[in-house]
Amino acid sequence: MTPLDLIIAIVAAFLSMCMFSTLYGKSSPLYALAEESYIGFGTGLTVVVNVLYIYRTGILGIKAGNWVLILGIILGIMVLFRVHPKYDYIARLPIAIALGAGFALALRTTIFTGFLDQIRATIVPLFSGDAQTILYRWTIALCVIFMLTFFLYTIELKGPLKWSATIGEYMMYIAFGAIFAQTFMGRLALFVGTMQYLATPPWKKPILVASMVIVLALLIVLDKTGLLERWTPEE
Amino acid sequence: MSSPLFTIPGIIEGRFLGLLLNVILVLLVIYYMREGRLPYMRRVAGLDAIEEAVGRSAEMGRPVVCSYGIAWDGFDYWTVAALAVLGYVARLCARTGTRLIVPTGGSDGSLIVRPVAVETVRTAYLLEGKEEEFDEKDLPFLSGQQYAYTGGYIGILQRARPGAVIMLGSHYSEAMNITETANAVGALTITTGCYASNLACLACASDYILIGEEGTAAGAYLSEDPAQRASFRAQDIYKWIALAFLILGLIAINAGSDFFVRLLAT
Amino acid sequence: MSAFFRSREAMLIVMVISFLIVFIPYFFNVPALEEFSTTWITIAAIVNAFTLVLAVYSQFRRGIYFIRTGKRAWGFKLWMLIGIILMIIFATMGMEKGPYSWAMQAIITPLSSVNYGILAFYLSSTCARAFRARNLKAFALLVAGFIVLFYQAPLTGAIIPGIEPVARYFTETFAMAFARVFAISVTLGAIVFGIRVLLGKEPMVLGFTREER
């Protein structure tokens, strides 16, 4: 464990607890410090990595003989005109090209993955296999049919359609309960992962505990002395 | 994956039906747009909840906070509908003299959307004859970063203490932070969910939720734009097609024929 | 020349052509077009990278506005701008070791994970507030959520194995069915939205607002 590791561990633990301080219920200078640090360095990272991508795929691609990629660099520079007060319309050409390609990439396959495959996966034998499989498949088939009627908007929901949509809505709330629980597991895992990162290897544990105590104490002192509001940036 | 029913030379195997469905959908949208008669749409219950929320804020003399999502891909499907509903909320606020705050940002895509949101709200105030009350500073661009935007959004809620918070468009994991803070400051929360797990959490955490497409349907209903109405008419037809495929497919496969499964794979 | 850029029809045609270059090869066996579309996709990727660099410019402008107008505690915004510049300088000094990786380990790594981890707290307070059997729908949500939460605690699975099929029944049927129906409805919505854009019915997408309508 070098002195550098120690400094990194202290900064990481302190800033992390400052970020958690939003749970105190009031925005504070501590939270602002953590937030602005993250935005600054995070935005810097975005610039670095995207400039690298432009160099690697564009410049290297052109050097490797794929001359058409020059068009990519030229169009890219044209995009930058978007913020120009007078010539912002120049950016429309590259945006039109990127949008067209983007829509095509998304739309050409989504009819399969999001529509046909979803229907096909639901069309399964309902009377073969063990009891659990039969129960699962019947439930899925009925749920998909009833829930789908809930999403009809250009027809008045009357009679059997209304019943079907209502049953579908109740089924959806059961699904929401299960999905909520799965989501909680995921978020809890992130929180646990964060704390593990700050507490591994073991020599970091006292630093973590110290950061918790210091940040909590600072919060309460600032709050009680009224400095919390005065030192927090206004939006 | 089961083998397709047939293949057509020149078309890649297993992609004919997808191509056909894409083409028919284009033709359906064009047909319903051309007809000149605005296709019927039922009024989505969420709109009544929005009216009640703005009315409640007006009575309490507290502002309304309404956001159009973080628009990850700029003008995506959710954001366009959210802007239509934002216009409706803005008109209600202008009519009732309630301050409207629209936190914008959360992604680089939202940079392109913000000017249109400003114009949407300005037009709403204009239509209610209150253009002088419109203040562009109430549509702050908080940040291009998702969580810095969330920090700013939460800061606004904690200081402005709104009577209602209406979160439209595509919100992601930051929606939970915002909804919980909105609840903590006593605001009535109306949210929309654009992916399954967000929807489930927001169904629990908010007072009212526009489930999935109800948000975009509300946008189409309000905008009375023939193109959006035609789109929903075409979508509903395809949902009927999906239901038909499902029911016939289930009957067929249980009668021993995998015709529909293979048709869906052509 | 500027008329070309300002013309809505011209930009719409450019977008539709760009769309077809990428859309057609996926369905039709046209090897020449397939190869050109791959390059075309790479060009689009490069343009997208430039738009991200553009986003940073507006971040800078907003920070400077904050400082210039002397808003309360503007020091934090100054620190944010310094952070952007520092990170770019650090990157030029090498990205494997050195200050770049220190900044990653001390600031970006922990803070970006705290952002997501914080959601566990908001979800837990939602449990205490929202999981109430107010009506039949809320009761249905509560029962399903309660059983799956109980199953997800690793200790439960080890002491009450019987709970697994019950919890999996909820996650593998109701949740699965909703995910499918939601995929179908959102997919159709996204396609028809794409159609509206290509038919020129969503001018905002191309940045055409008031003056060129």
Add this chain to the structure above:
Amino acid sequence: MSEERNIFRMLAEIDRRIIYLLLFIVVTVPILRPIAMPLAVSPDTKQYYKVLNSLGPDDTVLFVLDTEFSGYMEIQSGVLASARLIIEKGAKMAIACSHPEATGIPPMMFSYLRDVMEKYDYKYGEDYVVLGYIFPNEAAVASSAQDFHGVVKEDWRGRPIKGTFLDGIHDWKDWSLIAIFSTGVRSDAFIRHYGLRGTPMVINCIGVMIPTTKPYVDTGIFKALLPSMRGGAELEKLINAPGPGLAAMDCFTFGHYLVIFFIIIANIGYFGYVRRRAER
């Protein structure tokens, strides 16, 4: 008991900061002092283990870190356990990122896996290559599926990838397996441009994505799904290499039981106070 200090009202209106503090404590204590309670292995993890266990020395795996750094915290155990298993099987591994923050992950992986890499003499260039941030958007994924070397020319350190085992990779057909570790940044692009074409894929995704990813396991696009950190812990148990996953399971148990406790007392409070007040 007077109306104001009614016990039911107290349960119904718990200050959310008490909930936050308790959750903080029940997660931090087991991290500072682990207990290691028992754990059952789910069918999903067994299926995932089966797919990875069938790899051999002449297989090439595209190991995609499709996550911001924050999401990595949740799938870290799955990433490390999967990489350990791939190294033990002797399969080749190309590590690629689809988010700028993921570029910080490979160095941490290799410092954690140093023991198994030395044991199997797993060398850079010969057995594994770090390609870095080569998938910034869907277009990049699509073009790499059609012409890999047209898009990727260098590894993350800027050295040409010619001469490494990647010479054998031309397009989507040449990967033995794509292992995606995802918070959903680019996973749907891989489904569209690799999975749909038939490249065998497995995914370790965060809890939020499980409901929307499961349908793709059903339709065969993913061969297996390793669910969140829980799956990683179970995989650690299967390959007998305790790591961050198993260490976190105590926190999981306490965290879930704490939330269940709050649901129960909130409902008691609701029926005892809120409902009765509404009826009056």
